[in-house]
Amino acid sequence: MTKPVLTTTDLSSYGKTARLILAEKNVDYDLHKVEFMSLGEEDYRAAHHPFAKVPAFRHGDVHLYETAAIAQYVDEMFEGPSLQPVDPETRAQMRKWICVADAYVYPSVITGLVMERVVAPMNEVEANEGLIAAALPEIARVLDVIEHELVDRDYLVGSLSLADFFNATMLSFLPLAPEGASLLEGRExxxxxxxxxxxxxxxAQAA
Structure with missing residues (x-):
């Protein structure tokens, strides 16, 4: 069977999610790392992702972008414990939580806080304090909603699923910012x- 190839950058939370799912399924794949500044180049758009994002995935004649599509394909194509519930209701709940990650967690946690407080200084760019201030109440709301969901269960839909990898991967970046670490306090x-x-x-494999 053709060896899959995952294309991503070092700092992409979505790229890390894809790598985690490949690791969970014990897939032997090639990791193709690209520089963030190269994503807008026409060669990259043509070969990997027309919207200049990561990750992108290729497996033989199958070429995918968007992490949710990659995750579902990997889970269903390769052997190993399924990361998607079988029954329609629980699977719908899993998809809901993936949408939550895309619509609410990523914009507040990654774009609003981590990119400004952590990544910007790495590139000698001043953090936008206004964006950070606006993101903090949104992050608090996200954490409260997830805290409520996890009070009586270990995982978002009861058993381990793709939803946990999408959301926990993004939230695992919070301690990198002082504000993020503070927001986690008390949310046991x-x-x-x-x-x-x-x-x-x-x-550990996707580090």
Whole structure:
């Protein structure tokens, strides 16, 4: 069988999610790392992702972009424990949580806080304090919603699923920013869930 290839950058949370799922399924794949500044180049758009994002995935004649599509394909194509619930209701709940990651977690946690407080200084760019201030209440709301969901369960839909990898991967970046670490204080269910996820062997493999 043709060896899959995953294309991503070092700092992409979505790229890390894809790598985690490949590791969970024990898939032997090639990792193609690209520089963030190269994503807008026409060669990259033509070969990997027309919207200049990461990750992108190729497996023989199958070429995918968008992490949700990649994750579903990997889970269904390769052997190993399924990361998607069988029954329609629970699978719909899983998809809901993936949408939550895309619509609410990423914009607040990654774009609003991590990119400004952590990544911008790495590139000698001043953080936009206004964006950070606007993101913090949104992050608090996200954490409260997930905290409520995890009070009586270990994973978002009961058993481990793709939803956990999408959300926990993004939230695992919070301690990198002082504000993020503060927001996690007192939210014991969320903190325990993030620890549970980051202690998995797949996280070490995708580091």
């Amino acid at each position: 269910a969320v903190s325990a869930w993030i620890a549970r996820m980051t202690e998995r062997e797949s996280y």
